[in-house]
Amino acid sequence: MDLEEPDEPRRSASQKLQGPLLTAPISSLQLGPAITVPLDATLGQAVEIMQTRHLGCVLVVDGEGRLKGIFTERDLLVRVAGRKLDWGTTTVREFMTPDPESLRSSDGIAWALNLMHVGGYRHVPLTDAEGRPIGVVSVKDIVEFIVDLFPDEVLNLPPDPRQKPGPVDLGGGAD
Numbered sequence: 001m002d003l004e005e006p007d008e009p010r011r012s013a014s015q016k017l018q019g020p021l022l023t024a025p026i027s028s029l030q031l032g033p034a035i036t037v038p039l040d041a042t043l044g045q046a047v048e049i050m051q052t053r054h055l056g057c058v059l060v061v062d063g064e065g066r067l068k069g070i071f072t073e074r075d076l077l078v079r080v081a082g083r084k085l086d087w088g089t090t091t092v093r094e095f096m097t098p099d100p101e102s103l104r105s106s107d108g109i110a111w112a113l114n115l116m117h118v119g120g121y122r123h124v125p126l127t128d129a130e131g132r133p134i135g136v137v138s139v140k141d142i143v144e145f146i147v148d149l150f151p152d153e154v155l156n157l158p159p160d161p162r163q164k165p166g167p168v169d170l171g172g173g174a175d
Contacts, residue, residue, distance in 0.1 A: 027105040029141045034133035036061045044087035057123045059133045060096045066131040069096035102127045112137050
């Protein structure tokens with residue numbers, strides 16, 4: 001009896017994915033426009049924009065529109081949460097990640113994914129030749145691209161036999 005290796009379906013799906021993922025430029029992704037705030041924007045303004053637009057980040061620009069930083073959900077949780085601050089006067093400049101790495105829309109999706117993996121980023125700004133933001137690529141954008149390319153393969157991947165089931169939280173809380 002010829003048994004298929006447990007990893008064989010994963011390898012097959014992975015091989016199909018490598019072509020488009022390795023060759024497609026970031027411009028192949030469905031990205032929205034760059035949402036920016038000035039360096040002197042307050043934390044309150046930045047967070048309100050992120051909340052109302054359901055964004056994971058805003059890009060921080062100087063007076064000439066050049067990228068100077070990125071303010072992310074992670075910055076909010078790690079650098080801001082728990083501090084007694086005046087959100088109406090404290091500027092985003094004080095808590096943003098300054099001089100973030102950025103990419104061009106002509107760069108490859110694989111390069112963006114590698115940068116995210118190596119740097120631990122969930123969002124990477126896209127800039128033009130003058131350093132002005134034109135968009136943001138996120139891990140979610142790349143996952144959606146993969147799912148759109150291979151919906152059957154993604155939805156029908158067998159479970160990983162090495163993965164151990166974890167606890168299930170049904171949200172009921174303790175009684």
